[in-house]
Amino acid sequence: MTQVLKTLANRVSRPDSLLSLSAEDTFVLATIKKGVQGNRFCEQDLLAEFDQLDWAKVLRVAFENRVASLLSYTLAPVFSSGRIPQKQLVILKKFFLETTQRNLRIKQSLKEVLLAFEKFNIDVIVFKGATLAFSIWPNMATRQMQDIDLVVDKIRSIEAANLLTEMGYLFTGDRDYDWYLNHTNEFPDFVNPVSGISVELHHSFFTPHKCFNIDEDLFWERSSISKIDGISVKVLNPNQLLMFLCLHVSIGHFLQDNIRSLLDIALVTRGFNGAFDPELWGKMLLEPRLGPLLALPISISSKEFGADFRGFVKDPESALSLHYSGMSLKILEKAKAHFLLKIRAKNTYEKVLRRISMEIVYRPELGLFRNVICSFFPQPNYTLVGVNSSFSKKFVSFWIRLFRLVKMKQHHAPNEESGD
Secondary structure, X not given: OHHHHHHHHHHHHOOOOOOOOOHHHHHHHHHHHHHHOOOOOOHHHOOHHHHOOOHHHHHHHHHHOOOHHHHHHHHHHHHHHOXXXXXXXXXXXXXXXXXXXXHHHHHHHHHHHHHHHHHOOOOEEEEOHHHHHOOOOOOHHXXXXXXXXXXXXXXXXXXXXXXXXXXXXXXXXXXXXXHHHHHOOEOOOEXXXXXXXXXXXXXXXXXXXXXXXXXXXXXXXXXXXXXXXXXXXXXXXXXXXXXXXXHHHHHHOOOOOOHHHXXXXXXXXXXXXXXXXXXXXXXXXXXXXXXXXXXXXXXHHHHHHOOOOOOOOOOHHHHHHHOOOHHHHHXXXXXXXXXXXXXXOOOHHHHHHHHHHHHHHHXXXXXXXXXXXXXXXXXXXXXXXXXXXXXXXXXXXXXXXXHHHHHHHHHHOOOOOOOO
């Protein structure tokens, strides 16, 4: 294990080892950053490197990370330049149109569901994509969405589920509603067979965690009213919305497939600038369990997408240093590409690095040595409940006891030179 640590330390210290981004990865990141900042390509942006890109790979990266529509929107002013191959150009144009049509269907479906819930006085909060796409993204079609996310009070969640089925939505779960109420924070999708739009009905914002409790009543009490297509809807208060998005990156996506959520964070910080509570965020970032899960998305979204935390987070790019230092901090910095994009590990050390970095984020209290040990025995998933399973605890305890036993035997071993 010591040799693994030494080798990893050597690799991490190299400036260009591990997880280097390709030219196409870098181009996609730079382009979507430009797009969410409200800028688009112009003729002056078409440098010589533009022609050297593998456009099939550019589109693969964009589609895999669900930002192809934003890429198309940002590049649209130079579509007529002849610098983008015709095949990829057609795909980008067609996909943006399809996303526009789908998001309009989502808006219409959302309107119908909200009106039905209002008729039966079912309180609901609209969150995630449906509220963000129609409010703070540069264009409604730039944020790709798959479904509508709604949260209802747990007491009335079965009533809400039955109402969706009465509206013609098909329930995709294979268990009864009570089972999902007791074991998860949401029901499986309700799918409209005509429009293809699905509704994710949540009865809690988060899956219950053993590590810390979040008072979800505050999410309801501090919710605000917004307008979607002329209908008044409840949405999350900016502080709760930003906290949810950060935890959605760390927990909801298990530090993978995050680019859309990181863009959401960047846009929320700019769209609600001045609405955040510095005292609240200072307190949350210092909490030993919650802090690391907030610090990583804050650091990445600030560095990579220009998220604006001024006024309520002190030095956001260094937020990780509140909980990490030394080699642990270097590993997280080196592994950030995996938290940004869907990147295939090129060798064993990249795979090890990814596992260790996830252990570091979820269990900073263990220390790097034990993080490395646990990384070789990953859990089925990295929810906070999963990473604190009895197996992991027993495994770590076993190595600690063994280490102490070896040290004890060395300490009490007879000294041959003294003749004891």
